[in-house]
Amino acid sequence: MATMQLAASVREQVGKEAVKKVRRAGFVPVSLYGHGMKALSLQVGVKDLYAALHTKAGENVVLNLQVEGVKLKESICLIKGIQQNPVTENIDHVDLMVISMTEKIDVKVHLLVLHGTEAPGVKEGGVLDMIHHEVMVECLPTAIPEKIEIDVKAMKIGDTIHAKDLKLPEGVKCKLDAEDVIVALHPPMKEVEPVVEEAGLVEPEVIEKGKKPAEGEEAAPAAPAPKKAEK
DSSP states (O other): OOEEEEEEEEOOOOSHHHHHHHHHTTEEEEEEEETTEEEEEEEEEHHHHHHHHTSTTGGGOEEEEEETTOOOSOOEEEEEEEEEOTTTOOEEEEEEEEOOTTSOEEEEEEEEEESGGGOHHHHTTOEEEESOSEEEEEEOGGGOOSOEEEEOTTOOTTOEEEGGGOOOOTTOEEOSOTTOEEEEEEOOOOOOOOOOOOOOOOOOOOOOSSOOOOTTOOOOOOOOOOOOOOO
Protein backbone atom coordinates (compact mmCIF):
# COMPACT_ATOMS: atom_id res chain seq x y z
CA MET A 1 0.00 0.00 0.00
CA ALA A 2 1.39 3.40 -0.98
CA THR A 3 1.72 6.19 1.57
CA MET A 4 0.06 9.57 1.26
CA GLN A 5 1.67 12.80 2.42
CA LEU A 6 -0.23 14.93 4.93
CA ALA A 7 0.91 18.38 6.04
CA ALA A 8 0.38 19.47 9.64
CA SER A 9 1.40 22.25 12.01
CA VAL A 10 1.81 22.43 15.77
CA ARG A 11 -1.21 23.54 17.80
CA GLU A 12 0.18 26.07 20.26
CA GLN A 13 -2.93 26.37 22.40
CA VAL A 14 -5.19 23.65 23.73
CA GLY A 15 -8.60 23.67 25.41
CA LYS A 16 -12.20 24.09 24.31
CA GLU A 17 -12.00 27.67 23.09
CA ALA A 18 -8.68 27.12 21.30
CA VAL A 19 -10.08 24.04 19.54
CA LYS A 20 -13.12 26.01 18.37
CA LYS A 21 -10.84 28.65 16.83
CA VAL A 22 -8.89 25.90 15.05
CA ARG A 23 -12.06 24.50 13.51
CA ARG A 24 -13.36 27.92 12.49
CA ALA A 25 -10.06 28.55 10.71
CA GLY A 26 -10.59 25.45 8.53
CA PHE A 27 -8.40 22.97 10.43
CA VAL A 28 -8.99 19.74 12.33
CA PRO A 29 -7.35 19.20 15.76
CA VAL A 30 -5.03 16.17 15.73
CA SER A 31 -3.25 14.22 18.47
CA LEU A 32 -0.08 12.36 17.41
CA TYR A 33 1.40 9.65 19.64
CA GLY A 34 3.01 6.22 19.69
CA HIS A 35 6.32 4.44 19.09
CA GLY A 36 7.95 5.90 22.21
CA MET A 37 7.50 9.52 21.15
CA LYS A 38 6.07 12.37 23.19
CA ALA A 39 2.48 13.14 22.20
CA LEU A 40 2.01 16.20 20.01
CA SER A 41 -1.01 18.46 19.54
CA LEU A 42 -1.29 19.26 15.83
CA GLN A 43 -3.72 20.61 13.28
CA VAL A 44 -4.29 19.62 9.65
CA GLY A 45 -6.33 21.24 6.91
CA VAL A 46 -9.88 19.95 6.53
CA LYS A 47 -9.52 19.53 2.76
CA ASP A 48 -6.19 17.69 3.11
CA LEU A 49 -7.64 15.29 5.68
CA TYR A 50 -10.75 14.53 3.62
CA ALA A 51 -8.55 13.89 0.56
CA ALA A 52 -6.55 11.35 2.58
CA LEU A 53 -9.69 9.63 3.85
CA HIS A 54 -11.20 9.31 0.38
CA THR A 55 -8.52 7.10 -1.13
CA LYS A 56 -9.26 3.41 -1.75
CA ALA A 57 -7.66 2.61 1.61
CA GLY A 58 -10.22 4.71 3.51
CA GLU A 59 -9.39 5.04 7.20
CA ASN A 60 -6.53 2.52 6.78
CA VAL A 61 -4.55 4.97 4.66
CA VAL A 62 -0.83 5.04 5.57
CA LEU A 63 0.18 8.67 6.09
CA ASN A 64 3.57 10.27 5.75
CA LEU A 65 3.11 13.17 8.14
CA GLN A 66 5.14 16.32 7.60
CA VAL A 67 4.92 18.71 10.56
CA GLU A 68 5.94 22.32 9.88
CA GLY A 69 9.02 23.26 11.90
CA VAL A 70 9.34 19.81 13.53
CA LYS A 71 11.60 16.95 12.46
CA LEU A 72 9.91 13.70 13.47
CA LYS A 73 12.00 10.63 14.21
CA GLU A 74 9.18 8.55 12.71
CA SER A 75 6.77 10.20 10.28
CA ILE A 76 4.70 7.21 9.09
CA CYS A 77 1.37 6.97 10.91
CA LEU A 78 -2.13 5.51 10.80
CA ILE A 79 -5.51 6.93 11.80
CA LYS A 80 -6.51 5.30 15.09
CA GLY A 81 -9.60 7.33 15.93
CA ILE A 82 -12.00 9.83 14.40
CA GLN A 83 -14.49 11.91 16.37
CA GLN A 84 -17.43 13.29 14.39
CA ASN A 85 -19.95 15.92 15.34
CA PRO A 86 -23.26 14.06 15.92
CA VAL A 87 -25.27 16.90 14.31
CA THR A 88 -23.15 18.14 11.41
CA GLU A 89 -21.12 14.90 10.96
CA ASN A 90 -18.03 17.06 10.45
CA ILE A 91 -14.77 15.65 11.78
CA ASP A 92 -14.05 17.22 15.17
CA HIS A 93 -10.81 15.44 16.10
CA VAL A 94 -8.40 12.79 14.82
CA ASP A 95 -5.93 10.51 16.63
CA LEU A 96 -2.82 9.53 14.64
CA MET A 97 -0.45 6.76 15.75
CA VAL A 98 3.15 6.60 14.62
CA ILE A 99 4.10 3.18 13.26
CA SER A 100 7.14 1.38 11.88
CA MET A 101 7.01 0.05 8.32
CA THR A 102 8.88 -3.07 9.48
CA GLU A 103 6.57 -3.99 12.41
CA LYS A 104 3.24 -5.80 12.11
CA ILE A 105 0.14 -3.95 13.26
CA ASP A 106 -3.55 -4.76 13.92
CA VAL A 107 -6.05 -3.02 11.65
CA LYS A 108 -9.73 -3.47 10.78
CA VAL A 109 -10.48 -4.32 7.16
CA HIS A 110 -13.88 -4.06 5.44
CA LEU A 111 -15.51 -7.25 4.10
CA LEU A 112 -17.16 -7.17 0.68
CA VAL A 113 -19.73 -9.80 -0.34
CA LEU A 114 -19.71 -10.80 -4.02
CA HIS A 115 -22.57 -12.33 -6.05
CA GLY A 116 -25.03 -12.27 -3.12
CA THR A 117 -28.12 -12.36 -5.35
CA GLU A 118 -26.75 -15.31 -7.34
CA ALA A 119 -26.49 -17.70 -4.40
CA PRO A 120 -28.83 -20.72 -4.84
CA GLY A 121 -30.07 -20.32 -1.27
CA VAL A 122 -31.04 -16.69 -1.88
CA LYS A 123 -32.92 -17.64 -5.06
CA GLU A 124 -34.90 -20.17 -2.98
CA GLY A 125 -35.95 -17.42 -0.59
CA GLY A 126 -33.19 -17.80 1.98
CA VAL A 127 -31.79 -14.87 3.96
CA LEU A 128 -28.09 -13.96 3.63
CA ASP A 129 -26.87 -12.83 7.06
CA MET A 130 -23.61 -10.87 7.30
CA ILE A 131 -22.39 -11.52 10.85
CA HIS A 132 -19.19 -9.48 10.49
CA HIS A 133 -18.87 -6.45 8.21
CA GLU A 134 -15.18 -6.02 9.03
CA VAL A 135 -12.44 -8.10 10.62
CA MET A 136 -9.28 -7.33 12.56
CA VAL A 137 -6.15 -8.51 10.76
CA GLU A 138 -2.45 -8.52 11.56
CA CYS A 139 0.06 -7.51 8.88
CA LEU A 140 2.80 -5.09 7.91
CA PRO A 141 1.66 -1.55 7.05
CA THR A 142 2.71 -2.18 3.46
CA ALA A 143 0.41 -5.23 3.25
CA ILE A 144 -2.87 -3.76 4.57
CA PRO A 145 -5.62 -4.97 2.18
CA GLU A 146 -8.09 -2.37 0.92
CA LYS A 147 -10.89 -4.92 1.43
CA ILE A 148 -11.43 -8.67 1.77
CA GLU A 149 -13.81 -10.18 -0.77
CA ILE A 150 -16.18 -13.07 0.04
CA ASP A 151 -17.75 -14.94 -2.87
CA VAL A 152 -21.11 -16.41 -1.78
CA LYS A 153 -22.48 -17.47 -5.19
CA ALA A 154 -22.26 -21.18 -4.27
CA MET A 155 -23.99 -20.90 -0.87
CA LYS A 156 -27.12 -22.95 -0.21
CA ILE A 157 -29.62 -22.68 2.61
CA GLY A 158 -27.91 -23.70 5.84
CA ASP A 159 -24.38 -22.97 4.56
CA THR A 160 -21.93 -20.82 6.53
CA ILE A 161 -18.58 -19.20 5.85
CA HIS A 162 -16.11 -19.15 8.76
CA ALA A 163 -13.07 -17.01 9.48
CA LYS A 164 -10.84 -19.89 8.40
CA ASP A 165 -12.52 -19.80 4.94
CA LEU A 166 -11.48 -16.20 4.21
CA LYS A 167 -9.05 -15.81 1.33
CA LEU A 168 -6.43 -13.45 2.69
CA PRO A 169 -3.44 -11.92 0.88
CA GLU A 170 0.00 -13.26 1.70
CA GLY A 171 1.29 -11.99 5.02
CA VAL A 172 -2.18 -11.11 6.37
CA LYS A 173 -3.58 -13.01 9.37
CA CYS A 174 -7.17 -12.80 10.62
CA LYS A 175 -7.44 -12.21 14.37
CA LEU A 176 -10.86 -13.84 14.71
CA ASP A 177 -11.23 -17.42 15.95
CA ALA A 178 -11.03 -19.84 13.01
CA GLU A 179 -14.58 -21.14 13.67
CA ASP A 180 -16.24 -17.72 13.97
CA VAL A 181 -19.09 -17.42 11.46
CA ILE A 182 -18.69 -14.56 8.99
CA VAL A 183 -21.69 -15.16 6.70
CA ALA A 184 -24.70 -17.48 7.11
CA LEU A 185 -27.57 -18.32 4.77
CA HIS A 186 -30.72 -18.89 6.80
CA PRO A 187 -33.97 -20.62 5.69
CA PRO A 188 -36.85 -18.39 4.55
CA MET A 189 -38.76 -16.69 7.31
CA LYS A 190 -42.11 -18.42 7.89
CA GLU A 191 -45.13 -16.20 8.19
CA VAL A 192 -47.05 -16.97 11.36
CA GLU A 193 -50.78 -16.52 10.92
CA PRO A 194 -52.51 -15.12 13.97
CA VAL A 195 -54.80 -17.66 15.72
CA VAL A 196 -58.27 -16.27 16.27
CA GLU A 197 -60.27 -18.12 18.92
CA GLU A 198 -64.06 -18.09 18.61
CA ALA A 199 -65.50 -16.76 21.80
CA GLY A 200 -68.36 -18.94 23.13
CA LEU A 201 -71.58 -17.17 24.01
CA VAL A 202 -72.40 -17.54 27.67
CA GLU A 203 -75.85 -16.65 28.88
CA PRO A 204 -75.71 -14.18 31.75
CA GLU A 205 -76.59 -15.61 35.13
CA VAL A 206 -79.66 -14.06 36.76
CA ILE A 207 -79.19 -13.52 40.43
CA GLU A 208 -82.49 -13.50 42.36
CA LYS A 209 -83.03 -12.18 45.83
CA GLY A 210 -84.25 -14.55 48.47
CA LYS A 211 -84.17 -18.37 48.66
CA LYS A 212 -85.40 -20.17 45.58
CA PRO A 213 -87.96 -22.91 46.55
CA ALA A 214 -87.03 -26.47 45.73
CA GLU A 215 -89.00 -28.30 43.05
CA GLY A 216 -92.46 -29.32 44.38
CA GLU A 217 -92.36 -26.90 47.29
CA GLU A 218 -94.52 -23.81 47.66
CA ALA A 219 -92.92 -20.49 48.06
CA ALA A 220 -92.93 -19.21 51.66
CA PRO A 221 -95.43 -16.42 52.30
CA ALA A 222 -94.02 -12.95 52.38
CA ALA A 223 -93.33 -11.64 55.88
CA PRO A 224 -95.99 -9.19 57.15
CA ALA A 225 -95.09 -5.53 57.20
CA PRO A 226 -94.16 -4.28 60.67
CA LYS A 227 -96.94 -2.48 62.59
CA LYS A 228 -96.65 1.20 63.15
CA ALA A 229 -96.01 2.16 66.76
CA GLU A 230 -99.09 3.52 68.56
CA LYS A 231 -98.96 7.03 69.81
